[in-house]
Amino acid sequence: MIVIDRIRINGFRSIQSLKMPLERSTVLLGTNNCGKSTVLKALELALSDETSVAKEDFHLDAEGNFATQLWVDVRFIPLNQEGKRLSIFDDEWHQEFGRMTSRDHYRREYFAFRTLFKRHPDGTIEKRRFLITHWDAEKIGFELAGLPRSIQFVSIDAEENLREDLKNENSFVSLMVKRLGSALKEHPDYGDKPIEDLRLLLDSLCRTLEGPGTQLPETVQLTADNIQEFFSLVKTDSEKIIPFSTLQGKGSQKSVAILSIVLLIDFLAKQAQLQKKPLFMLIAAEEPEIHLHPNAQRTLMSQLKALSHQFIVSTHSPYIASVCEPHQFRSMLRVGENINVRWLPQNIDPAETRAIKRLILRFRGETLFATGLIFVEGVTEEQLIRGMFQAYFGDDPSAFGISIIGVDGKSYAPFLTLALSLRKPFCIISDNDGDARHVVLKQLSDVERRLHYSAKENKSGVFFLSPGLAMEGELVYKTQLKREIFDALWACNASPNTSVKSKRLQYERMAAMTPRELKRKLEKKKAEYSGFLGDIIAQNPYSQPIENLLPQAIRAAFEEISHWLGNKQGN
Secondary structure (H helix, E strand, C coil): CEEEEEEEEEEECCEEEEEEECCCEEEEECCCCCCHHHHHHHHHHHHCCCCCCCHHHECECCCCCECCEEEEEEEEEEECCCCCECCCCCHHHHHHHHHHCEECCCCCEEEEEEEEEEECCCCCEEEEEEEEEECCCCEEEEEECCCCCCEEEEEECCCCCHHHHHHCCCCHHHHHHHHHHHHHHHCHHHCCHHHHHHHHHHHHHHHHHHCCCCCCCCCCCCCCCCHHHHHEEEECCCCEEEEHHHCCCHHHHHHHHHHHHHHHHHHHHHHHHHCCCCCEEEEEEECCCCCCCHHHHHHHHHHHHHCCCEEEEECCCHHHHCCCCHHHEEEEEEECCEEEEECCCCCCCHHHHHHHHHHHHCCCHHHHHCCEEEEECCHHHHHHHHHHHHHHHCCCHHHHCEEEEECCCCCCHHHHHHHHHCCCCEEEEECCCCCHHHHHHHHHHHHHHHHCCCCCCCCCEEEECCCCCCHHHHHHHHCCCHHHHHHHHHHHHCCCCCCHHHHHHHHHHHHCCCHHHHHHHHHHHCHHHHHHHHHHHHHCCCCCCHHHHCCHHHHHHHHHHHHHHCCCCCC
């Protein structure tokens, strides 16, 4: 097996210069216009001759000048079945690459080339490919007449229209079907196993799209002659074949389009393996989650990961991300004319990797897509600080691309590892009772040391409540929120039948409480009161000045966040 492990892009569209490592499965994350689609298109330019470039594809600098050159570099390396790098290519790939391989400083083989586009004064654009003989030094060797036919690029468009593809005999899907049928006919000893594998995958697809109990009937025989049956679904209640092309739902069509293409390719790859012929395909999918419900997104990504191809996807979906491994993420961020790409280092402790998957990807996937993060202890603080944020900035945190994340106690380390690795600015707002300060600062220090990167460099910091206080104590002793707290506590117990007199009596009882008693009552109510109080603070019904609503530590955190947002101050 071979994969692309490194790419370089220069002078293409919004990318002035970019370097990125790739995994066997790579997931591109980032906001709109950060370059995700451009990376996929650059790979297509490098690996396919079906696309061309125009003047507008050359990078436009700050002065309004188009670049005269753009290029894309890719590097292939050999892997074993477990995904470990090998020192040399196997015999089939050696024969395919011939004398075009090079070696790195560890004496490990690779094959690399540059696809160069040059724009001439007369408006013509010249395309050439060159062998790269030394990757790190970018040394260019002889010109390549073309790429080996064994290297192919497959693009899955966000709005793939399977209906139209099936009508078009020259479409990629139609050609793949014909190619697979021909390959099976040429090798009758291929046997029934690949067809049976196809049946199992189709049955899984049926269940995903049509519900439990849906599968292909035993009477349907998938052979080289009727491989068009690949594009059929069956409902068991009628055992009637329903062509994929008749599916009306965009989600169903999208899933079928993607998986049809990928599965066809997978079987061609198996055929090539049986014939001992080399075949590499890079599958690029842009936002495969479009039109799919969350469970279908997860299922689709799991099926993609299980296939024997390298693929790269761009996504905005936490459901897609939740199925992936942390080291597969590539977070992209535009900074001026440049695009920065960040990823988690490979040497993260396995226990921490599992924690990231368990605590973040499974339940807090929005962490990956936020432009800034606020880490708090739990759901109580989440709800309160959300309301305080809205009171200070005038809108919900999500409007600014900021996520408030409760870490379920003081387990900050996995969240800090992710944030610092991907260079996402964060604020920790922490209690300051017991050993809270020591625990939080030690976790931050440990993560900084492992990653060789500090929170200060990341425009991040830790903000502690008043000494000796948790959130409830801070609210009672350090703010002017007495009326708001009474309103929240009353709302916890209110019902449609609660009378005005009952409300007045309850307020009188709360007003008679000592601050210590009120704090204890809040501690007993925890998440019950916090949602109500957060909403009340956001609305500020008593028109209090902001300094009366927010503890000092939280105001300081919001001032830091203002710098992220490019503002001098909040409301």
